[in-house]
Amino acid sequence: MIMRFIYKLGSPPYFYHLSSRLLPWLSGICLLLFAIGLYGGLVLAPADYQQGDSFRIIYIHVPAAWLSLFVYMVMAASGVMALIWRIKIAEIVLINSAHIGAVFTFLALVTGSIWGKPMWGTWWVWDARLTSELLLLFLYLGIIALHSAIDDKRKAARAVAILAIVGVVNIPIIHYSVEWWSTLHQGPTVTKFDKPSIDTRMLVPLLVMAVAYKFLYAIVVLLRARNDLLWRERRSQWVASLFTDTKSK
Amino acid sequence: MDTFQQFFHMGGYAAYVWSSYAIALVAFIWSIVSPLREKNKLAKRIQGIIENENP
Numbered sequence: 001m002i003m004r005f006i007y008k009l010g011s012p013p014y015f016y017h018l019s020s021r022l023l024p025w026l027s028g029i030c031l032l033l034f035a036i037g038l039y040g041g042l043v044l045a046p047a048d049y050q051q052g053d054s055f056r057i058i059y060i061h062v063p064a065a066w067l068s069l070f071v072y073m074v075m076a077a078s079g080v081m082a083l084i085w086r087i088k089i090a091e092i093v094l095i096n097s098a099h100i101g102a103v104f105t106f107l108a109l110v111t112g113s114i115w116g117k118p119m120w121g122t123w124w125v126w127d128a129r130l131t132s133e134l135l136l137l138f139l140y141l142g143i144i145a146l147h148s149a150i151d152d153k154r155k156a157a158r159a160v161a162i163l164a165i166v167g168v169v170n171i172p173i174i175h176y177s178v179e180w181w182s183t184l185h186q187g188p189t190v191t192k193f194d195k196p197s198i199d200t201r202m203l204v205p206l207l208v209m210a211v212a213y214k215f216l217y218a219i220v221v222l223l224r225a226r227n228d229l230l231w232r233e234r235r236s237q238w239v240a241s242l243f244t245d246t247k248s249k
Numbered sequence: 250m251d252t253f254q255q256f257f258h259m260g261g262y263a264a265y266v267w268s269s270y271a272i273a274l275v276a277f278i279w280s281i282v283s284p285l286r287e288k289n290k291l292a293k294r295i296q297g298i299i300e301n302e303n304p
Contacts, residue, residue, distance in 0.1 A: 043256075053260035060273045099283075103276050111269040118265055216277060223284035227291055234295050243296050 009089050012229045013238040019222045026219050033212035040205030048202075055202075057115040062206060063213040065108035066191075068136060069171050071101035071217060075143070076168040079161035091157035094164060095147050096224035100217055102140035109133060112185075120184055128177035129185035132170055139167040 009015050041059035048055040075097050081090035112130070113123045124130065143160045150156035178187045190196045196203055233239050259266045 047260060052262060054262035054265055056259065056266050057269045060269050064273070100280055103280055107273055107276055110272055114265050114269050118262060216280070220280050220284065223281070223288070227284055227287050230288075230291055230295065234298055239295060240299055243292065243299055 006087070006089070010087060012233050012236075015089060016226055016229055016238075016242075019226055023219065023222060026215055026222070030212055030215035030219060033208055033215060037205050037209035037212050040201075040208060045202045045205055046199070051119060054115065054118055057111050058202075059205060059209050061108055061111040061115060062190075063210040064104045064111065065133065066210055067213045067217060068101060068105040068108050068133070069174060070214070071097050071104060072136065072139070072164070072168065072171060075101065075164045076171075079164040082157055082161045083165070091161070092225050092228050093221060095143075095157065095160060096228055097217075097221050098140055098143045098147070098160075099224065100220040102137060102144065104213070104217075105133065105137040105140055109137060116184075125184045127183040127185055128181035129174065129183050132174040132177050136167075136170055136174060139163070139170065143167075 009018075037059065041056055045056070047053050075094050078090040078094040078097070081087045082094060109130070112133075116125075117123050143163050146163060147156045147160045150159055175191070177183060178185055189198050190203065190206070198206075230239055230242075257263060257267075
């Protein structure tokens with residue numbers, strides 16, 4: 001049944017019209033989740049006994065880091081589908097996820113740096129966690145650059161698919177870096193096979209923000225993918241009917 | 250200190266906390282606005298293509 005749905009998604013007008021119906025809902029839920037997460041994180045959660053209120057950067061930093069990994073895994077999976085089965089929607093999801101993935105990675109690095117200055121006394125350190133996350137940013141930027149450098153977009157899609165798949169080895173490195181090496185960055189608090197070592201009142205808004213970020217990712221990738229489809233299919237009947245009977249939907 | 254002031258003060262870490270949130274806000278707004286603006290540009294170009302082919 002899932003394969004049939006993915007198959008249907010391969011039809012550009014189906015994808016476009018489905019996303020038109022989904023976007024208002026995704027946007028409403030996304031805003032609601034951000035509101036709840038931010039209220040929980042900024043107002044309800046108690047201050048940390050060591051870090052005081054500076055820990056509240058966590059509500060921007062950690063979801064951004066989680067999403068930087070999640071989006072890359074989606075891109076790598078799309079890369080596999082694009083290379084092996086030549087599924088065009090996979091090519092579209094891949095390249096249109098790269099920008100927002102880079103944004104999440106950048107956000108994780110910058111807010112981590114800002115958090116590190118008062119807590120660690122430094123803006124940056126070349127430990128395994130920070131270095132591998134920086135490498136992830138270079139991978140994202142490399143995918144964007146590689147795609148725009150190749151004129152034949154089918155060839156470009158194959159090239160970025162390969163780069164995305166090869167780069168996925170960085171993901172477990174980033175995740176386990178704090179366990180495999182001695183790092184300034186702290187060890188896992190939530191994503192480990194044990195009870196989370198964080199107060200529930202601090203944890204719940206964090207999880208809500210993570211879901212909010214996921215909805216944001218979905219919205220951005222749909223917005224970009226729709227533009228991509230409109231341009232690729234600009235000479236088709238379904239696109240023409242969008243711009244003739246109703247004024248730009 | 251009244252509670253609003255305390256909130257913005259963030260226990261002395263105001264600059265660090267609020268700059269992080271501000272950067273995130275700018276990044277998210279750009280991520281949404283950028284494809285929306287691109288869509289408007291695309292719409293104009295596609296309209297042009299349709300009109301050229303159906304004079």
